[in-house]
Amino acid sequence: MKKLRVVQWTTGKTGTAAVRGMVGHPALEVVGCYAYSPDKVGRDVGTLAGIEPIGVAATDDVGALLALEPDCVAYMAYRPDFDHLERILESGVNIVTTMYMLAGPGYGEDVRDRLAAACERGGSSLYASGVYPGHAAMTVLAASAMCSRIDRVSLLESLDMSGYENEKMFRAMSIGLDPDDPAAPGMIEANCGSFKEQIRVLARALAVDLDEIRFTAEFGAANADTDFGFMKLEKGQIAGFKGVIAGIHAGRSVIECRFVWKLGHDMTPNWPVEEGYLLEIEGVPGVRVRLQPLGTARFDGAVTTAMPAINAIPQVVAAPPGIVNHADLPFVKGTHLLTRVDER
Ligand SMILES: NC(=O)c1ccc[n+]([C@@H]2O[C@H](COP(=O)([O-])OP(=O)(O)OC[C@H]3O[C@@H](n4cnc5c(N)ncnc54)[C@H](OP(=O)(O)O)[C@@H]3O)[C@@H](O)[C@H]2O)c1
Incomplete structure (x- = not known):
């Protein structure tokens, strides 16, 4: 060939x-x-x-x-x-x-x-x-072929990201800022712009018209000064996020891209992580797909x-x-x- x-x-x-x-x-x-x-x-x-x-x-x-x-x-x-x-x-x-x-x-x-x-x-x-965005959505679309009715599609990426050594990317997301910094919410939302595209692509694939796409996120703050090798965080600085980008149809959230992204685990709140992707379809039948690393603690995100x-x-x-x-x-x-x- x-x-x-x-x-x-x-x-x-x-x-x-x-x-x-x-x-x-x-x-x-x-x-x-x-x-x-x-x-x-x-x-x-x-x-x-x-x-x-x-x-x-x-x-x-x-x-x-x-x-x-x-x-x-x-x-x-x-x-x-x-x-x-x-x-x-x-x-x-x-x-x-x-x-x-x-x-x-x-x-x-x-x-x-x-x-x-x-x-x-x-x-x-x-x-x-x-x-994510990307293959997680393709996987949930493959799973949706099993369904005779789909009420909601939800994708979650839930990771300790400290293995992805990219300080520039994390700082652009507001990691390292004070949780009260007025710039922080806009920075994380701007960095989630690609998930709005993902919601639109899924809506087109699943033939649903969306009225709007909503974004919400909360911050986790480091409990102690931490050196990750490729970047350092001080106690109290933003060290992680939990949030959702939701596609709304007729007042109801029907397509959701969720995230729990943490640099390490020593933070408040200390949300649990799945170390992978949890893809769920509420419908007939309800379906759950997990993408998780086999044999290692984490996926190599690159x-x-x-x-x-x-x-x-x-x-x-x-x-x-x-x-x-x-x-x-x-x-x-x-x-x-x-x-x-x-x-x-
Ligand atoms: N969809 C997903 O799941 C997903 C996940 C992670 C990242 N991404 C996206 O994938 C892309 C690459 O991510 P990455 O982590 O590999 O990026 P990266 O390592 O930070 O940068 C990639 C390369 O971009 C070049 N570069 C550096 N600064 C630049 C600038 N200011 N303008 C243009 N180019 C510049 C450099 O090229 P040289 O090699 O020549 O030095 C650098 O090696 C990004 O757009 C990121 O948002 C997508």
Whole structure:
């Protein structure tokens, strides 16, 4: 089988896991890599991902990357560059991304329309996934096929996040601020914008019209000064959140993305965590699905975020032009089983 040619866009937390997941992938090969950080330009992508060199050097030359005529870009930068995204799509190259705000109008109707138009011009597709938002929703949609009636769909991510070493991301969410800081509620809500897209995608998939999407969250404060290795928190600072983004239909919450996110467990309130995802459908029948790590204490969040996008590349390349989501794609699955067996 001819492998699909993929350009990896940045090698941060998620991008590194994506590169590792593509090396040895039966359907994909890494042919290029975009570097945002100047010191990564010229370095081998395998080395940047902490594995053996693969003979592909990272570059910041977008034209050179598009000249490789890749089938897909795996776009995993910290922040979107809309000029880059438009240029990639209109050149006919598909995009998978973990930036779920790109699934809909999260960055504004104008941005969504601009990228959709670029897809049309280039005959390309844009697909946003990840784990949450992303694959957790695809899993609950698969479970919903068992139901003759659906009253409410609820997704919960409940994690101690201290294994995801990304201080910039946590600080942007308001971790480390005083719980009374007036900026804190807006910061966590802004960082949950992607879940509003997730609610819209689920509503479309389940054919329900929403009147509004509501956000509520509460803060947990650290009980003591704590050094997590990659960042420090002082006693009393925000160390975690519990909240819900709810899609409302006829005054009733019908689709819910819930979260309990904690840095460690020494905080007040000290909400219990599931260390995974709890997906529930109230209906006929009621259904509960758990996604939990087997054999380890925690999921590696970089892997569970990157792989739902990477494993969707064949379906996204085959999809009709436009912004596509879980309801548009054929079943996305892992493909590493034989590779893993061969490696033993
Ligand atoms: N859907 C989900 O389940 C889920 C879960 C987690 C994260 N995410 C999203 O996935 C994306 C990647 O997350 P991550 O944790 O891997 O990010 P990250 O490690 O913080 O950053 C990824 C890369 O972005 C580049 N970068 C750094 N600062 C930048 C800036 N100001 N503007 C543009 N690019 C910048 C760097 O590229 P170089 O490699 O060149 O240095 C960096 O390595 C984010 O948009 C995040 O919100 C989604």
